[in-house]
């Protein structure tokens with residue numbers, strides 16, 4: 411579908427101007443060095459065909475996009491009830507690394523798995539006796555969806571590990587509230603490793619595609635995780651996936667999505683059988699990369715690009 415690529419090229423170039431509305435994440439030194447003018451997108455359709463436009467030959471780290479994948483993985487391995495007993499599914503209205511909601515509601519469980527407190531808790535509960543085993547089980551789960559090996563970006567990992575003062579503080583709160591089975595340093599290690607996994611747009615779009623199709627991989631024709639898990643994942647993406655912009659994102663874009671401070675966004679467009687004339691009626695996975703992020707931690711231009719695409723192609727689920 412050359413028209414789709416042509417159209418995307420116009421929209422990517424139009425939205426590239428919005429990169430100046432954000433800046434690269436400064437609190438993780440290795441992310442601060444990314445080129446803020448980049449913007450790229452990959453859409454993967456039901457048949458596995460991809461439409462890639464803009465800065466697409468890039469690898470970036472998952473950062474907070476890993477949080478929805480680790481939630482899905484943990485639910486898959488240990489069951490939804492087990493996980494929802496440990497983390498809630500409520501938005502906080504605070505920044506992703508805020509201590510405030512946790513402190514106010516102590517000793518309550520973290521509000522949701524997409525804020526750092528919840529994600530550290532989830533990462534620490536992944537199956538495996540050691541950090542290494544937990545990481546390997548997680549990688550295998552993701553690699554099962556994308557069909558090849560993934561690697562850690564060691565530079566980003568080291569950079570975040572050395573500067574993770576706030577996350578370390580959060581982990582101490584969790585430990586003190588008996589929510590962490592692991593030691594603080596081990597819980598941080600597995601969490602930061604997940605955030606530092608290097609990925610490309612095509613692979614991220616594939617994961618988005620599987621979530622969009624309720625845990626079913628339409629390309630390989632296999633169920634990767636249950637539709638119940640996918641349903642809760644999509645709820646979390648809509649209500650908490652874009653942090654304090656989640657309401658506006660739902661209103662103006664309307665696609666379950668998860669962002670990360672490296673500038674990645676993974677979005678899952680479920681099938682929509684009416685209005686046949688529009689593109690991607692069988693649903694699709696979308697990955698966007700634009701490292702200039704706004705005050706809420708979302709790719710500034712990536713969000714605007716998704717808004718335009720969703721409006722023009724009627725992707726909103728609402």
Ligand SMILES: NC(=O)CC[C@H](N)C(=O)O
Nearest residue numbers: 473474506605670671707
């Ligand atoms: N929003 C994000 O992407 C945050 C992830 C980052 N690794 C952190 O813990 O701060």
